[in-house]
Amino acid sequence: MNGVLGREARTRIEDLERPALDDRSYRIITLPNNLEVLLIHDPKTDKASAALDVNVGSFSDVKDMPGIAHAVEHLLFMGTEKYPQENAYNQYLSSHSGHSNAYTASTSTNYYFELAVSAASPTSSGTATPSGDPEPVPASKEESPLWGALDRFGQFFICPLFLEDTLDRELKAVDSENKKNLQSDTWRLHQLNKALSNPNHPYCHFSTGSYKTLHDDPIARGVKIRDEFIKFHSTHYSANRMKLVVLGREKLDTLEEWVDEIFSEVPNKDLPRKRWDDVSVYTEKELLTQTFAKPVFQSRSLDLSFLYRDEEDFYESHPSRYLSHLIGHEGPGSILSYIKAKGWATGLGAGGSSLCPGSGLFNISVKLTEVGLEHYKEVAKIVFQYIAMIREQPPQKWIVDEQIQISEVDFRFRQKSPPSKTTSALAGVMQKPYDRKMLLSGPSVTRKFDDKAISDAMEHLRPDNFRLTIVSQEYPGGWDQKEKWYGTEYKSGKIPEDFLAEIKEAFENPARPVELQFPHKNEFIPSRLEVEKKEVEQPLKAPKLIRNDEGVRTWFKKDDQFWVPKANVHIYFRTPMPCVTARTTVMSQLYRELIYDALVEYSYDADISGLVYEFSTVSTGLTISVEGYNDKLHVLLEKVLVSIRDLEIREDRFKIIADRITRGFHNWDYQQPFHQVGSFSRYLKNERGFLTDELAKELEGVTAQDVQQFYPLTLAQGHIEILAHGNLHKEEALKITDLVEKTLKPKRLPLNQWPVRRNLIVPPGSNYIYERQLKDPANVNHCIEYSLYLGNTQDRAIKSRLLLVAQMTDEPAFNQLRTLEQLGYVVFSGGSVSDQWAGYRILIQSEKDCKYLEGRIEHFLTSFEKMLEDMKEDEFEGHKRAVVNKRLEKLKNLNQEGNRFWTHISNDGYDFFQAEEDVVHISALTKQDMQTFYMHYISPSSPHRAKFSVHLTAQAKPKQATPEEQKSDALAIFQQILTGEKIETDQAKLAERIKSLPSDKDHTSEMIVEAITAYLTQDLQLATSVVDKILDEAKAALGLADTPETLIKSVEELKIEDLVKEGKVPVYIKDLKDWKAGLMVSKGMRPVTDLGEFGEGAAKL
Ligand SMILES: [Zn+2]
Secondary structure (H helix, E strand, C coil), X not given: CHHHHHHHHCCXXXXXXXXXXXXXXXXXXXXXXXXXXXXXXXXXXXXXXXXXXXXCCHHHCCCCCXXXXXXXXXXXXXXXXXXXXXXXXXXXXXXXXXXXEEEECXXXXXXXXXXXXXXXXXXXECCECCCCCCCCCCCCHHHCHHHHHHHHHHHHHHCECCCHHHHHHHHHHHHHHHHHHCCCHXXXXXXXXXXXXXXXXXXXXXXXXXXXXXHHHHHHCCCCHHHHHHHHHXXXXXXXXXXXXXXXXXXXXXXXXXXXXXXXXXXXXXXXXCCCCCCCCCCCCCCCEEEEECCCCCCCEEEEEEECCCCHHHCCCCHHHHHHHHHCCCCCCCHHHHHHHCCCEEEEEEEEEEEECCEEEEEEEEEECHHHHHCHHHHHHHHHHHHHHHHHCCCCHHHHHHHHHHHHHHHHCXXXXXXXXXXXXXXXXXXXXXXXXXXXXXXXXCCCCCHHHHHHHHHCCCCCCEEEEEECCCCCCCCCEECCCCCCEEEEEECCHHHHHHHHHHHHCCCCCCCCCCCCCCCCCCCCCCCCCCCCCXXXXXXXXXXXXXXXXXXXXXXXXXXXXXXXXXXXXXXXXXXXXXXXXXXXXXXHHHHHHHHHHHHHHHHHCCEEEEXXXXXXXXXXXXXXXXXXXXXXXXXXXXXXXXXXCCHHHHHHHHHHHHHHHHHHCCCCHHHHHXXXXXXXXXXXXXXXXXXXXXXXXXXHHHHHHHHHHHHHECEEEEEEEECCCHHHHHHHHHXXXXXXXXXXXCHHHCCCCCCEEXXXXXXXXXXXXXXXXXXXXXXXXXXXXXXXXXXXXXHHHHHHHHHHHHHHHHHHHHHHCCCCCXXXXXXXXXXXXXXXXXXXXXCCXXXXXXXXXXXXXXXXXXXXXXXXXXXXXXXXXXXXXXXXXXXXXXXXXXXXXXXXXXXXXXXXXXXXXXXXXXXXXXXXXXXXXXXXXXXXXXXXXXXXXXXXXCCCCCCCCCHHHHHHHHHHHHHHHHHHCCCCCCHHHHHHHHHCCCXXXXXXXXXXXXXXXXXXXXXXXXXXXXXXXXXXXXXXXHCCCCCCHHHHXXXXXXXXXXXXXXXXCCEECCCHHHHHHCCEECCCCCCCCCHHHHECCCCCC
16 A cells, blocks of 8 residues: 555654753654654643644635635535434533634644543542543544544545535525624724725735625625535645644554544645745835724724734744834833823834735834824824834844843743644644744744844835734724725825824934833843753642631642743732722722833833733732742832832823823723623623623722822721642742732731622522623624522532533534524633622624524423433533543643642632542433433422523614525525434425515515424425424524513513512513622631641641
8 A cells, every 4th residue: 555655755854943841752654645743742741632734825815705714614524425413513622621713814724522531430539639540542543532533524625515405504604703793993904904904915905704794795796605615625635735733642653554444535635835926015005104094992093014024944043033122112212101101102013924925014103192092193103213223233142142142941841732722723834934843942942143134124214115904993094995804994195294204304314212122131031041940749739728817828839740940929918998889899900000000111021021910800809919930029029019119109100101091991881792692691780790880980089199099098997818739849939928028018907807709699590681681882783691590609519511512512502592593603611600699601703693593492491301311321421520630630831830829829718629520420320310410490480480680782783684585594504403313305396485486575484484383294295293393493493483482571561470480481580789789798708627737747649
């Protein structure tokens, strides 16, 4: 066999440059069909993964079908010859704790999945730690989940079916994805930039696609769309354009054998790699233009975009990083520092981007204040003055040396990221011309100073080679154009001669503000990188309590498994003060933002050297964290603490920050509805807390002096709790504790005054709806979050059942509500756990109204009763295994471990062994347990259920489908249902019945249902029970399912007190205060065990 012969003679590259602690082994091979593969053997991983990147993306879209590359990405997964069932792949992954995803970029389409390495559960026994030895590798490929997934995955690239009856549905999913982005400024402004570039460059086009561009328009032109998708695939998909990465616990030889067997079948057409060398993103026509764009959010910015180059071939020197480092610097002497001092700006970013082989841009974006917007011309001139200052000097070697040092240290101590992130990213990297030995290091490490390349790069930043965009809701008004795809209003023209002349003058005149300077030497670059490595048999599962007195608790764990010169220090300052009222909450937020504002210049060097801090206010106090290289951690920590204690609030900075927060509150209402809904649900679950509009009102009356007087009160009294974790000794942890205590010097907050975390209890039999209209008049999407209260998070019986029910309903809910019923692109289901609230929820964002969605959710929950009843024992056990695998998932890096400890400390539960406890409880569950649980807490028929839902309703209405569109949709969907039910159909007869219906706008849906009924009963002569079942499905898929009467009529209308009592009729929450006052509160969070057990003298854990 060709493959075998090829294997013997093949070249294998294995000596990749890698991080110091990387225990994976790598091998790069090329299959006989020219498919290049990277194999990764990870002896300790608990997840396997693969990713395949195809070198074709939206830049190759057919001109009159924008979005086709993206549509092919969606359609490719709809059935293969070997596994024709359309959800075979996802079901397989789901049953092995796996998931998959894909994305389409300009020159790449990237597909990936991840799943458990073994079909068995990892061993676990109560509080003991799971065995440190890796699970044995499955003995044969038939037993290996990875093999099964690879075989299913590979078929998509060998023999995809593009099943006709899934086409319509997937195009709707694409449409819904596009609609989700319509009101997002990121998408809108990006598209505007694209639209105003050279129309002959593919960058100019719309890449997501919609039902109109991929279905309606081409069909109207007489195009057979399915043929177009197949044609796109056969024109561009070819083995030599694909890069495959497979990561598993199996040996490299085994992985190589498997990949050979499956992927050698992918057809090779020897297609060339696409380049766009002879077409420029901006021509003379697009350069030197200024565009004023009106955003959805209240934001202001000035963007300068220079015609640049792609830097693919300069990966050893990364010349654009020299420019972005200097222009984007935030320390003393920088552009930002100068314009921030003038009160003009709050942020600045700069960087080069390679759009495709052959083109690149260099962008500078400045976030402006209100006054800054008035001075945008000066800001632009200052940017050019700074650029001229850099260009006056030859490239500075010491600056690049700093970059080399930082990037090398970062690479050397890089820790593992999740398998699918690794494979997906590397498959993308492999499309680039890196030396194969530098595949891992190439994108991040700068390895040499190339002054020629930097000089050439600087050449691009000239006053005759750029364009400007000014984004503002107020200025200058009179937008006279609309971008085609998103409707962004704008106005555009050449930069006026006099403004351009001023810019040239600023660029050429060597006299410039003395404030603009090169940065000083970075003192935060870590130099002490030693790690004391003491191998242990078992990593500790919990930190030790090394100090515990009335004022302070200190938790400490010296790293015993990751061996990086890094540490995390978290500080929790317990006090009820920050969130007593909406007003104090706003003042706390101002305080926090003012601290960040004051520390920008100081912390920037630390930030780029891998050392960051965070300061936040939570309902029960303040938190401060510092994370990164431990060498200079204490220096940054001390500075942060002193600033927190001594902040002097300047009137001018206060105004700028207050304005930013005000806009943030305003913009909150213009986010995607599914980003908003959680705040309302949280508000209903908690006894205390405030909604955004309440905070916004308070903000109006707060002054700088108010905050100056308020924050010392917050710090005056409190309890300090610290976690010090990582490459630190106990003595250092205690020293840090002293530093915190001596700097903040709070009065003691006695134990019985500590704030307690509780939740509201929604009583059994509840059925509430809280309804609210969304403020964005242009948004067409409604959103529902449907919540069921199950009980207390610290109740292990409830918690374990919740985890399992979330796992079992995950795939069916998605399949029913999103895939089959097409309710919307955003569909989530699962557990929601916070403080003492353990609940189950389903969230949908949809053009269908919330009452309809509520009905569909209940319909799904009812239908799941039967699915659970019919569930085979081995499938049930599979679900248990999937949850157990997730709970026992290995920690990937030091931060993950630190965050896990911190979660358990800062929520007052100290439940460090939670995962192991959950596993014990889950392992013991039977199907009967789950049925009992489901029928009591979740099934809509249960009188004991405790439910509320939040309905966010849209003001705008989506475009109504025409009767003809409704008919063709109905035909496609119905056909698919019949295929699913394995019923032989007479397509012509069915089409005849539906197409011949009169075009009556108001009654088309009813007539369609009648026609379908007639077809089922008269033409097919099916039994009534079958007819009912099919009609039910058809109505749901057509969006015509009945909304339960109880949801349409209000309680008053129905006047059935008993129904209300039983929870069968929802009660609308009208008065929030009254509603909350009518509920009981839960127990408070308490330590699950005596903290004495964590003391140093305590028995070994
Ligand atoms: Zn998509």
